[in-house]
Amino acid sequence: MKINRIEEILKSYMSAGRDKLIPILQEVQEAEGFLSRESVELTGRHLGLPASKIFGVATFYNQFRFEPMGKFHIQICRGTACHVKGSAPLLDSLVKELDVEPGRTTKDGLFSLEVVACIGACGLAPVIAVNGEFHARLECDQIPVIIDSYRKKGL
Amino acid sequence: MKITINNRILEASPGETVLSVAARAGISIPTLCHMEGLPPTGACRMCVVEDIGTDNLIPSCSQPAVEGMEIKTHSPKALNARKTIVELLLANHPDDCLYCIRNGCCTLQDYSEELGVRQRRYSGVKSTYDLDVSSPSIVRDPDKCILCGKCVRVCEEIQGVSAIDFVGRGSATHIGCAFEEGLNVSSCVYCGQCIMVCPTGALAEKDETARVIAALRNPDITVVAQHAPAISVTIAEDFGIKPGTDIVDRMNGAMRRMGFDYIFPTSFGADLTVIEEAHELVQRVTSGGPFPLFTSCSPGWVKFMEEFYPELVKNVSSCKSPQQMLGAVVKRIWTSERDIDPKKVFHVSIMPCTAKKFECDRPGMRNDSVRDVDVVLTTREFVRMIKMFGIDLEQVDGEPADNPYGERSSAGKIFGASGGVMEAAVRTAYHMITAKELPDLDVKDVRGFKGIKEIEIEIGEFVLKAAVVSGLGNARKLLDSILAGEKTYHFVEIMTCPGGCIAGGGQPFTSDPKMVRSRMMSLYSIDSSAPVRTAHSNVSLKKLYDDHLKKPGSHVAHEILHTGYARREVLK
Numbered sequence: 001m002k003i004n005r006i007e008e009i010l011k012s013y014m015s016a017g018r019d020k021l022i023p024i025l026q027e028v029q030e031a032e033g034f035l036s037r038e039s040v041e042l043t044g045r046h047l048g049l050p051a052s053k054i055f056g057v058a059t060f061y062n063q064f065r066f067e068p069m070g071k072f073h074i075q076i077c078r079g080t081a082c083h084v085k086g087s088a089p090l091l092d093s094l095v096k097e098l099d100v101e102p103g104r105t106t107k108d109g110l111f112s113l114e115v116v117a118c119i120g121a122c123g124l125a126p127v128i129a130v131n132g133e134f135h136a137r138l139e140c141d142q143i144p145v146i147i148d149s150y151r152k153k154g155l
Numbered sequence: 156m157k158i159t160i161n162n163r164i165l166e167a168s169p170g171e172t173v174l175s176v177a178a179r180a181g182i183s184i185p186t187l188c189h190m191e192g193l194p195p196t197g198a199c200r201m202c203v204v205e206d207i208g209t210d211n212l213i214p215s216c217s218q219p220a221v222e223g224m225e226i227k228t229h230s231p232k233a234l235n236a237r238k239t240i241v242e243l244l245l246a247n248h249p250d251d252c253l254y255c256i257r258n259g260c261c262t263l264q265d266y267s268e269e270l271g272v273r274q275r276r277y278s279g280v281k282s283t284y285d286l287d288v289s290s291p292s293i294v295r296d297p298d299k300c301i302l303c304g305k306c307v308r309v310c311e312e313i314q315g316v317s318a319i320d321f322v323g324r325g326s327a328t329h330i331g332c333a334f335e336e337g338l339n340v341s342s343c344v345y346c347g348q349c350i351m352v353c354p355t356g357a358l359a360e361k362d363e364t365a366r367v368i369a370a371l372r373n374p375d376i377t378v379v380a381q382h383a384p385a386i387s388v389t390i391a392e393d394f395g396i397k398p399g400t401d402i403v404d405r406m407n408g409a410m411r412r413m414g415f416d417y418i419f420p421t422s423f424g425a426d427l428t429v430i431e432e433a434h435e436l437v438q439r440v441t442s443g444g445p446f447p448l449f450t451s452c453s454p455g456w457v458k459f460m461e462e463f464y465p466e467l468v469k470n471v472s473s474c475k476s477p478q479q480m481l482g483a484v485v486k487r488i489w490t491s492e493r494d495i496d497p498k499k500v501f502h503v504s505i506m507p508c509t510a511k512k513f514e515c516d517r518p519g520m521r522n523d524s525v526r527d528v529d530v531v532l533t534t535r536e537f538v539r540m541i542k543m544f545g546i547d548l549e550q551v552d553g554e555p556a557d558n559p560y561g562e563r564s565s566a567g568k569i570f571g572a573s574g575g576v577m578e579a580a581v582r583t584a585y586h587m588i589t590a591k592e593l594p595d596l597d598v599k600d601v602r603g604f605k606g607i608k609e610i611e612i613e614i615g616e617f618v619l620k621a622a623v624v625s626g627l628g629n630a631r632k633l634l635d636s637i638l639a640g641e642k643t644y645h646f647v648e649i650m651t652c653p654g655g656c657i658a659g660g661g662q663p664f665t666s667d668p669k670m671v672r673s674r675m676m677s678l679y680s681i682d683s684s685a686p687v688r689t690a691h692s693n694v695s696l697k698k699l700y701d702d703h704l705k706k707p708g709s710h711v712a713h714e715i716l717h718t719g720y721a722r723r724e725v726l727k
Contacts, residue, residue, distance in 0.1 A: 037334060037726065044727075050317035051333035051726050052341070060324045066334065 005031045006039045010046045018047050025058055034065045062115075067105040070112035072150045074098075075129045079118030085125040085137075091115065093143040094128070110154045111147070159225040167220035174202055174215040177228055184228050185237060185266050187354050188303040189216045191668075193312055199303050201240055201266070205230040212236055238270040244301045245272065246279035248355075255299070255356040260664050262354035263301060284329060289337025291516045292345035292361055292509040297329045300357035306330060306349035313653060315628040316459065317727075318343035330357075333726050342462050342727040344627065346455040346651045347509030347533075347660015360509050360533045360661060364540050367530055370501040371414040377500045379489075380415040381481050382406065384422050385507040385571035385656040386534055388677035392670060393538045393663050394548040399673030401681055404553025409546045411554060419560040421504070424481030425567030425579070427699070428452065429690035431474045431716055432576075433584040434707035436646055440588075440617060445470050447622075447637065447644040450576050452476045454514035455651030457720060459627050464634055465722035473717040475527075477570060478504050478511055479520050481560065482527030483715045488703050489560070497525045504528045505537045507571070507659035510651065519718035533661025562695040565685030572675045573625035573655035574601035574608060577648040581612055581619070582689045589615045596688050602679065604654045604672075607633055609644075621646040626653035 009027045013020050021043070028039045040054050058064040076094060078087050095101065098111050105112040121127050124136035128146075135146055156167050160177050167176045172195065177184055187199035195217035203212040207225040212233060215226070227233065244263065252258050284297035304321065307330060311317045318341040322331040332341035350358045370378050387403035396402060407418050436448050451457055451472040460467055475483065482502050490497040504511065508531075514520065515528035532540070541548065555561055566579035578598040585593040600610045601621075606629035612619045622644050624630045630649045636642045652659045657674040665671070687693060704712045 040333065041727070050311070050320075050342070052317050052320040052331075053311075055331075055333040056320035056322050059322045 003038060003042070006042050010042065013046070016047065018049055021047060021049065021054065021057060022061075025054070025064060029064060034068050036066075062103075065103060065112075067112070068109070070105045071110050071154050072130050073112050073114065075114045075116045075119060076102075077117075077119040077121070077125070077127050077129075078115050079122065079125075081122035081125040082118075082127060086140075087126040089140050090126050090128070090138055090143065093140040094147075097143050097147050110151065156220060156222045158220045158223065161226070161228055169219075171220050172216060173204060173213070173218045173220055173224075173226055176220050177204075177215065177226075182228055184215055185269065186216055187262065187266075187301065188305060190305055190308060190352065191666075193308060196304060196308075199240070199301075201237055203233055203236050204228045205233045234270065237266075238272060241267050241270055241272055242276050245275070246277040247281050248301075249281060249298050256359045256362065257356035261356060282329070287337050288361070289339040290343065290345060290361070290513070291339075292512040293338055293343070293347060293350065294359050294361050295330075295338065296357050296359070297331070298357075299355045300330055301355055302328060302330070303354060304330075305352040305354070306358060309348045309352050310343075313626055313628050314344070314346060314348060314651075315631040316342055316344055316346075319349070336726055340726050342725045344455040344458040344462075344651065345510040345513045345660075346627070348652060350509065350660055351658075351662070351664065360535060361512060362536060363512070363530045363532060364536050364543075367503050367532060367540065370503070370529075375499060377416050377495060378414065378503060379417045379419070379485050379500055380410055380503045380505060381419050381421045381424065381478065381485075382410075382505040382537075383478070383507055383571065383656060384420070384425065384568045384575075384678065385659065385662070385674060386505050386537065388571070388674045388681075389507065389534055389657065389662060390538055390541075390548075392665070394541075396549065398670050399677040401677050402548060404555065405548055405551045407556055408551040408554040409541055409544075409548055412546055412551065413540065413544045415503070417557045419481060419485070420556050420563050420567075421477050421481055421506075422563035422567030422570065423560040423693070423696070424477035424479075424484070425452075425570040425576075426564050426690035426693045426696050427480045427484070427716065428474050428477045428570075429566055429576075429579045429583050430696065430700075430707050431480075431712060432472050433580045433587055433690075435472055435474065436580065436584050437587050438708065440619075440645065447647045448472055450580075450648045451720075452570065452576055453510070453649060453651045453656075454508070454517075455510040456627065456630065456649045458510070458513070458723065459630070459651070461720055461723035462725050462727060463631075464638075466638075467634070468720045468722065471720055473713075473719065475520070475716055475718050476511075476514060477567070478506065478531075479514065479527045479718070480716050482515070482520075483522070484560070484699070486525050486527055487522060487715055488699070497522075501530070502526070502528045504531045505534070506531050507534050507656045507662045508652075509533060509660045511661075517718070534659075535661060535663060538663065559695050559698065562687075562693055564687040564690050564693045565682040566688060566690045567693075568685070569678050569682050571656045572602070572678050573604070573650045573653075574598075574623045574648065575655065575678070576650075577601045577610075577621060577623045577646070579690060580646070580648075581614075581621070583691050584619070585612075585614050586689065586691050588617065592689070597683075601648075602675075604675075606653065619646060620644045621648070623648045625650040625655050627651055629653075 044051050100106045102115045158167050184202050187201045197214045197217040202215045204215045205227040206213045282298045287295035388401050391400040392398045449471045486497045511531040520527045569575035601623045608623040658671045
């Protein structure tokens with residue numbers, strides 16, 4: 001099913017050149033939720049680009065991901081206000097609690113962690129959003145509690 | 156046009172870079188990312204020189220000469236900038252030079268020494284990437300990488316493979332395969348050209364010297380060695396002997412001192428390949444195809460074909476490469492003649508090639524559990540071993556190779572250069588078809604460094620159309636035109652590395668094309684003065700056929716000397 005979607009997207013870029021790589025990757029990610037090996041290889045064949053090149057371009061941008069998003073997508077704001085209010089240790093706590101690097105998804109598929117430049121809620125700093133649900137003015141020791149509550153929902 | 160460099164007035168042609176003008180005048184400017192023959196990227200800035208007119212530092216690799224321009228290549232300002240660049244590159248470098256495979260032959264080390272770096276002025280966070288040891292041929296150590304990008308360029312622009320690229324951004328940038336996979340999952344063909352251009356120890360051959368040394372010291376094991384045609388005309392360079400000198404006899408002597416029990420030249424295997432492959436060609440000519448027949452000596456090309464052109468599987472010669480043929484003959488025929496257990500024979504192959512390490516690992520290259528070839532050492536590993544054993548090649552007496560496979564024709568020797576397989580095969584195919592010798596044994600049109608060479612040769616009534624290609628980027632061009640129906644050939648020789656095995660990825664590091672040329676000249680001068688110049692005149696080879704193989708293409712020949720190929724799924 002997914003592969004058909006990708007092929008449809010590629011069809012709409014008939015005779016496109018390498019300059020269309022990023023718009024194609026954006027549409028593919030929109031359809032698939034992430035960039036899979038299959039879709040990268042298909043895109044490469046369509047544009048005459050090797051997979052290594054596409055991966056190179058895609059990893060240059062924060063917007064692309066290579067794993068499906070977790071059931072709960074955590075966004076942590078690392079904007080100026082949040083930084084001042086301690087988002088760096090907060091991120092460390094998240095990485096430790098989830099055992100996952102930013103940009104990746106936990107092995108059980110429950111959580112994905114994304115670092116955002118600014119989430120636009122400076123008054124709530126430091127802030128994280130889980131599937132759009134905001135958790136404001138956080139302290140590090142709250143992280144395990146919050147994660148646990150989602151874990152329970154997810155099981 | 157005239158420009159002034161270091162107070163000397165020099166002639167420059169329009170579009171020529173300052174770096175090139177300086178090089179012609181014997182002024183050496185250090186570079187890290189510059190690649191001869193490819194457009195400049197200006198990435199490393201090592202080549203900055205002072206432009207007196209504008210009082211600026213400009214990158215000489217990408218700056219075209221401008222009439223009247225005045226350049227100082229080694230002004231204090233330029234030197235200081237270069238030194239700072241090296242110091243910054245060293246800020247996150249592992250600093251394990253004493254343990255590094257490139258110790259003593261590292262461009263970064265050389266420049267650090269040249270520019271007098273004596274203290275650490277900048278200290279950065281060291282990277283901790285994983286070593287990539289996934290491939291049988293090449294080890295990648297991204298921690299040592301300085302991101303010059305030459306490996307990426309040679310892989311993409313020369314070889315047309317693109318197994319690796321820049322991954323990530325900013326300080327997290329590194330070189331990697333798609334999806335951070337190991338080389339073994341990527342489309343890498345293990346040609347090792349990336350190693351040849353790498354200025355540091357970030358890329359290296361998989362070192363197998365320890366396994367060879369262990370075999371040499373084991374009294375229960377018979378160690379048989381073979382050395383490729385390119386080796387004896389190459390290693391002189393590393394021992395202070397005139398580049399291009401053929402030191403095959405002294406090399407044999409050195410190897411005996413190291414403890415190798417038997418030594419055979421791979422050229423004997425090459426003669427065998429010529430007979431089998433010429434037979435295959437003649438058969439296809441008689442039965443009408445499939446054309447073209449592609450050579451199969453170069454394992455990088457074979458892997459490339461399996462990945463990118465699997466539709467050509469049936470066209471590629473089923474002949475094993477000379478290395479594997481000789482290995483198989485030793486393990487199956489030689490051991491049975493001597494009543495030696497093949498499991499107690501360790502076959503070491505010395506090759507100018509990293510892909511050969513992969514080739515000897517292929518499933519089709521063994522008889523049950525007995526491998527045709529146990530270990531492949533590159534020229535570099537072999538040179539390291541000679542030095543480790545304390546052998547001074549200038550002091551070693553020359554010794555012949557062992558019988559019964561010590562005799563070779565010079566046709567099997569020129570395999571080391573692009574065009575050599577074609578020339579050798581044409582000599583023998585002519586004899587097979589006409590029962591006469593080719594009137595002029597020199598097939599000069601297939602020699603030299605040109606990427607794609609074409610010839611037509613009359614063999615009796617038949618006109619053989621052939622092409623010789625080296626460098627996989629060139630191969631891609633030719634294959635695409637063959638598949639598009641624009642070109643037709645009967646026989647195509649493809650060598651993975653530009654210029655053939657003499658410029659292989661396992662050869663000594665040299666940026667001097669003259670060295671590689673001298674290796675080629677040496678091969679052809681051996682050929683021109685050789686008493687036996689065709690594979691079919693090799694008497695020992697005839698005996699091998701009479702006693703064991705019967706005739707070319709026979710059932711037993713097929714069982715021992717031939718193999719098969721299949722589509723290969725890789726991340727590409």
